[in-house]
Amino acid sequence: MGDPGRQGRFGNYGGGYVPESLVAACRQVEEAFREAWPDPGFQQSLARLLAVQVGRPTPLTPVRRLSAELGINLLLKREDLTHTGSHKINNVLGQALLARRMGKTHLIAETGAGQHGVATATAAALLGLAATVFMGQRDIERQALNVYRMRMLGAEVVPVETGSRTLKDATSQAMRHWVGATEHSYYCVGSVIGPHPYPWMVRTFQRVIGDEARGQCAAELSTAVPDYVVACVGGGSNAAGTFAGFVDTSARLVGVEAEGGAGAALGRVGVLHGARSLFLQDGDGQIVEAHSIAAGLDYPGVGPEHAHLRDLGRARYVTVTDDEATSALVRLARTEGIVAALESAHAVAWVIRAAGAGELPPGATVMLTLSGRGDKDVSTLKELA
Amino acid sequence: MRLEDHLRSRRAAGRKLLMPYLTGGVTATWVDHLRALADAGADAIEVGLPFSDPTLDGVTIQEATDAALARGATVRGILGDITGFTDDVPLVASTYYNLVVRDGPERFCAALRDAGISGLIVPDLPLDEAGEAADAAASVGVDLVLLASPATPQPRLAEIARRSRGFVYAVSLMGTTGERATVAESAATLASRIKGSTDRPVLVGFGISTPQQAVEAARSADGVIVGAAIMRRVLDGATPDDVGADLAKMRRALDQERDQP
Numbered sequence: 001m002g003d004p005g006r007q008g009r010f011g012n013y014g015g016g017y018v019p020e021s022l023v024a025a026c027r028q029v030e031e032a033f034r035e036a037w038p039d040p041g042f043q044q045s046l047a048r049l050l051a052v053q054v055g056r057p058t059p060l061t062p063v064r065r066l067s068a069e070l071g072i073n074l075l076l077k078r079e080d081l082t083h084t085g086s087h088k089i090n091n092v093l094g095q096a097l098l099a100r101r102m103g104k105t106h107l108i109a110e111t112g113a114g115q116h117g118v119a120t121a122t123a124a125a126l127l128g129l130a131a132t133v134f135m136g137q138r139d140i141e142r143q144a145l146n147v148y149r150m151r152m153l154g155a156e157v158v159p160v161e162t163g164s165r166t167l168k169d170a171t172s173q174a175m176r177h178w179v180g181a182t183e184h185s186y187y188c189v190g191s192v193i194g195p196h197p198y199p200w201m202v203r204t205f206q207r208v209i210g211d212e213a214r215g216q217c218a219a220e221l222s223t224a225v226p227d228y229v230v231a232c233v234g235g236g237s238n239a240a241g242t243f244a245g246f247v248d249t250s251a252r253l254v255g256v257e258a259e260g261g262a263g264a265a266l267g268r269v270g271v272l273h274g275a276r277s278l279f280l281q282d283g284d285g286q287i288v289e290a291h292s293i294a295a296g297l298d299y300p301g302v303g304p305e306h307a308h309l310r311d312l313g314r315a316r317y318v319t320v321t322d323d324e325a326t327s328a329l330v331r332l333a334r335t336e337g338i339v340a341a342l343e344s345a346h347a348v349a350w351v352i353r354a355a356g357a358g359e360l361p362p363g364a365t366v367m368l369t370l371s372g373r374g375d376k377d378v379s380t381l382k383e384l385a
Numbered sequence: 386m387r388l389e390d391h392l393r394s395r396r397a398a399g400r401k402l403l404m405p406y407l408t409g410g411v412t413a414t415w416v417d418h419l420r421a422l423a424d425a426g427a428d429a430i431e432v433g434l435p436f437s438d439p440t441l442d443g444v445t446i447q448e449a450t451d452a453a454l455a456r457g458a459t460v461r462g463i464l465g466d467i468t469g470f471t472d473d474v475p476l477v478a479s480t481y482y483n484l485v486v487r488d489g490p491e492r493f494c495a496a497l498r499d500a501g502i503s504g505l506i507v508p509d510l511p512l513d514e515a516g517e518a519a520d521a522a523a524s525v526g527v528d529l530v531l532l533a534s535p536a537t538p539q540p541r542l543a544e545i546a547r548r549s550r551g552f553v554y555a556v557s558l559m560g561t562t563g564e565r566a567t568v569a570e571s572a573a574t575l576a577s578r579i580k581g582s583t584d585r586p587v588l589v590g591f592g593i594s595t596p597q598q599a600v601e602a603a604r605s606a607d608g609v610i611v612g613a614a615i616m617r618r619v620l621d622g623a624t625p626d627d628v629g630a631d632l633a634k635m636r637r638a639l640d641q642e643r644d645q646p
């Protein structure tokens with residue numbers, strides 16, 4: 001999981017399939033990132049924000065009771081304990097610092113669950129930037145709490161009424177807006193999707209999860225490296241950041257998708273939102289709407305690097321149903337006192353299923369990234385109860 | 386005839402080029418609209434092949450796309466509708482790259498050629514990614530049109546003009562498709578810059594909504610592309626005759642401008 005080069009290729013995937021009007025803007029972001037990332041000053045500013053604002057490093061929590069029930073050794077990387085409640089903040093602070101360094105005054109973002117939107121609104125407030133967040137109308141309804149949070153933080157939330165009115169359409173609308181606003185605005189993409197350099201840059205900002213977890217596993221486990229590394233996959237940013245810390249070890253990498261949004265597990269090669277990757281499509285090549293109870297996984301594709309890891313066989317992508325995810329959420333809450341986000345609960349659900357089916361051998365060590373906390377999902381869950 | 390040869394000969398005859406856009410399959414009788422546009426003096430017609438996620442289109446063409454897809458429009462169906470349409474007015478397909486990738490560029494371009502289409506516009510396929518599609522198009526005699534934008538810097542602009550076929554599509558402004566009250570200032574600057582580096586025809590598109598705007602935009606270019614203004618009328622229920630009459634007004638305005646001493 002290295003530098004994909006100027007063309008942004010991960011094997012056959014990635015690239016920069018954007019309108020000519022955005023080519024210069026994407027290049028500008030790439031140049032700025034290539035220049036900022038090795039700069040000790042930039043690294044210092046980011047490290048400090050991650051420490052004093054986000055609360056990093058996040059703990060690695062051994063979950064004793066659930067582990068005992070499942071006959072495995074499960075460790076959770078606690079991104080749910082970050083400021084704003086999910087891993088999204090790691091990426092956003094990196095990009096917001098970059099935007100400011102580039103002299104941009106305005107952040108644009110798309111959001112599904114609202115976690116990336118809240119993180120963007122937070123970073124904008126913190127760094128004195130303006131923020132405009134595009135969000136599908138359906139997500140606005142089911143993640144209302146996060147909409148209030150974004151507005152309270154001073155961000156403008158723009159409802160998107162087209163298509164499935166979820167993350168896919170919010171992303172399209174953010175790109176349309178950016179075409180007309182490149183001079184002052186920076187597009188802060190929320191996952192490892194989009195045109196080069198975003199998939200690479202977002203993974204690089206998220207790899208703090210994997211790097212910390214690697215060190216924490218070394219301290220916690222007699223084997224130093226876990227047998228399995230598991231994360232949920234929407235676009236794939238928490239998984240990419242997690243995998244990056246373990247890709248050069250013997251750990252098996254597992255990405256867990258929502259059954260109704262399984263780009264990596266069920267998608268076909270296509271081009272959407274700037275990248276060649278795997279997308280759910282019908283026989284005519286029209287993108288199919290995703291359906292998941294977890295708004296953050298409700299995306300019909302996956303980042304290009306995941307498509308590549310899948311082809312290489314280095315990572316495996318599996319799916320979990322809405323019901324499995326909600327039961328896993330409740331089970332984790334009752335055994336460990338942790339209310340996870342519905343997205344993260346997908347990863348937990350796969351571990352529960354795989355342990356039950358003997359797919360995870362007894363005693364296996366499993367490092368799972370718990371990407372976020374479930375406060376935002378309480379109203380969705382209340383309706384189910 | 387090749388798209389580019391046709392446009393060059395029309396230009397050589399002293400005429401400003403007019404290229405209307407129509408979303409394929411937008412209504413059951415969309416081919417009648419196509420015919421009306423051809424009869425009203427179009428030099429070529431852009432036929433949109435609807436894609437579920439048109440990221441460079443504003444609300445009007447998004448709405449037309451949704452309408453076409455809701456009717457069940459497909460690439461195959463649209464190509465079937467226009468097969469044998471006419472030889473006099475070249476048709477140029479425009480779509481997003483996912484639909485090209487779906488069948489693979491070779492098969493996609495061959496299907497265009499078999500339906501009598503002579504050009505292809507793919508707004509999310511910039512120069513850097515266009516190699517495969519350009520080869521596939523060239524091998525079946527379809528002209529792959531590249532787009533230039535006000536943000537395109539100089540050495541790249543010349544490369545786009547050099548590698549484009551058919552014409553060079555000058556995107557008049559930094560934004561999506563859709564009607565605008567005025568022609569952006571960037572339109573004339575961009576068209577002149579492109580014309581400074583190529584003798585290929587240069588057509589200005591995005592936001593050209595009225596005959597006056599067409600005349601103004603065509604001054605520094607070889608012609609104009611008119612999309613959302615037509616689709617707005619079609620979505621509002623305009624008949625083929627209505628749409629033909631609108632285009633004829635643009636045609637007359639462009640011709641009068643030429644005939645003025």
Ligand SMILES: Cc1ncc(COP(=O)(O)O)c(C=O)c1O
Pocket residue numbers: 086087112113114115116190191192232233234235236237238239295296297341343344371372373
């Ligand atoms: C808590 C949480 N986890 C996971 C995701 C999915 O995103 P990604 O796959 O990029 O990590 C989201 C997206 O909104 C989220 O909010």
